[in-house]
Amino acid sequence: MSKKVAILYGGLSTEREVSLNTGKSIFKALKTKEYHTELIDADRNLAEKLKESSPDVAVIALHGKYGEDGCVQGLLEILGIPYTGPGVMASSLAMNKIMTKKILVFEGIPTPDFMVLNGRDAGPEELTGQILKKMEPPLVLKAASQGSSIGICFAFDKHEIGTGLTECLKYDTEILVEQFVKGREFTVSVMGNEDPVALPILEIVSSTGVYDYHAKYTPGASDHFVAGLPANTENTIKDLALRTYKAIGCIGLSRVDFLLAEDGKPYVIEVNTSPGMTATSLFPDAAKAAGISFPDLIEKLVNYALEAHKSRK
Incomplete structure (x- = not known):
């Protein structure tokens, strides 16, 4: 019997529109797989909707407040529903940029002053x-x-x-x-639970020189591609991404953003535990560079969610 997957999207944060796009992209991808898939808008009636739907697993396609800060993750744990991405604590820590910075400093991971x-x-x-x-x-x-x-x-x-x-x-x-650190922008998508893997590093170039909201979600406003870095620099950045992923306590997936300063020193900027999955998003393109199609990527995340749920019991 095919599993029932609830895609939680929309939500109540300032990033609702981005989340709607992410949810629709994931829904389209999972339709190519053998799942019974349902889109659920994560409004204030989410608990009732989940009880009525009773999914086997939830794919979190939410961004921002209430969606990637541990709130929805906590609700899903109370209801006993497996879900994609990091748990309550890691989601909460990564959402707060200040807490993320303090953890990075404690772990000796380079980050701007x-x-x-x-x-x-x-x-x-x-x-x-x-x-x-x-x-x-x-x-x-x-x-x-x-x-x-x-x-x-x-x-x-x-x-x-x-x-x-x-x-x-x-x-x-x-x-x-x-x-402010002047340099080149890179991002490392990481996936997995106990033994996470860093996907190919992507370099980000925006038309304005700043990778802001407009650059992230407007086609043509930015470009990203597999980074052409020396092997030692690539290995250093991937190692820092994995150290950061583990330091925050991530599982499932997360994206670690970097700046490579003009002197060649990499700095971790922040961690995104619910990265975008739209037509212009970084995580799917990193997976594609590793030979993983978008539908296969989402299926892997679903499997990581089921695996993590078993370990929580």
Whole structure:
């Protein structure tokens, strides 16, 4: 008997539109396999919908708040439904950029210098003063718990810091301030449970030089391709990706983003535990470069989910 797969998509976050595209792409891929597949919008009635559907496994095609921060993962564990991707703790840690940075530092994994701001009781002007006491532009300002490059601003001089903070504070009261590192952007897709595998490294080039929301989801705004790196650099980056994956506690799949500085030093920027699976997405293209078709990739993720569920019992 074919397994019943529920694809959870949509949701309540600022990344709903991206999630809808991801869910539809996965639905189309699984239709080529022997599964009974259903799309479920992860709204506030999700628990009731899941009880009614009673799937054998859930594919999480959600991005952002409530979808990749451990909330849905916790609900699925309570209901006893296997699900794709990392568990509650890893999802929560990776979603919070500040916690991710602290883990990277603790593990000795290179990441750009940073500081943390609390905007609950201070405005952009006061926060700018706090930054300039410790750091100098160029800087990257990031809302602590957003994805898809939402709530990320660049400040290349002192005057841009206040404007960037105002934008970031729309999304979160905690702000990560990171030293800007000039270099090339790379990403490593990792999949697996106990013995994860790093897929071919992709280099990312955007038309504006910044891989932001527009570049990620607008066809033609960015390009990515298998990186042509020296073997020792490639091995170093893949090793750092696997170390990061394990340090956060990931299983199933995640994507680790890097900057390779002009001096040749790689830096881990962040971890995405629910990477996009659309026509312009990085993870499917990395899998394709490894000889894995999109339908086969999703089937592997389903199998990892079932395997992980058994180990949780």
